[in-house]
Amino acid sequence: MARVLVVYGSSEGQTASIAERIGDVLEAAGHDVVVVNTKHPPAELDPGRYDGVIVGASVHMGSHQSSVESFVDKHSEALNRVPSAFFSVSLTAAHPDPDDREPAQEILEEFLTEADWEPNTTLLVGGALKYSEYGLLKRVVMRRIAGKAGGDTDTARDYEYTDWNELEAFVDEFTTLLPDAPEQP
């Protein structure tokens, strides 16, 4: 059993749901998991005390949450010492064509370069359009952005693009990096 820290930033809740799912998958695999929202971090949060760390954030106007940037900046040395992973949630990541996903990959790589952090593995994760939860202005802006990108524009319903199977495979792969992981066949 390993002790794993899952740290995330989320503005509309999708990355929070993803982080919780990651926690569930890790727990089902027998690991001891702590899930932390960077908006409300516990006073003494030291990622260096865990056997592995997974960090996630979502993209808004081309950037990840500043609270996640601060966390990663502050702890990059510890993050580079333990098995670690980063996932970035966005609408761009939901495009089926890899060329269309490229801007999301660039945002992810810039984030890691600025933080001086080299995680063992990364994943782009499709996010969600939660029209029902947006205020009027955000709904109008997001409808326009989605429309320009050829996305879903019916504001009478919500859309989720997260590939949960791919996410679970990503977590399974991460667990092989943890101490006491069973040997691969």
Ligand SMILES: Cc1cc2nc3c(=O)[nH]c(=O)nc-3n(C[C@H](O)[C@H](O)[C@H](O)COP(=O)(O)O)c2cc1C
């Ligand atoms: C105001 C706003 C700005 C956004 N900007 C981007 C963006 O620049 N690029 C992108 O791919 N997705 C963008 N998105 C989509 C979000 O990344 C997506 O909705 C994601 O699921 C949000 O995750 P969260 O609920 O954890 O915050 C934006 C969403 C909102 C509401």
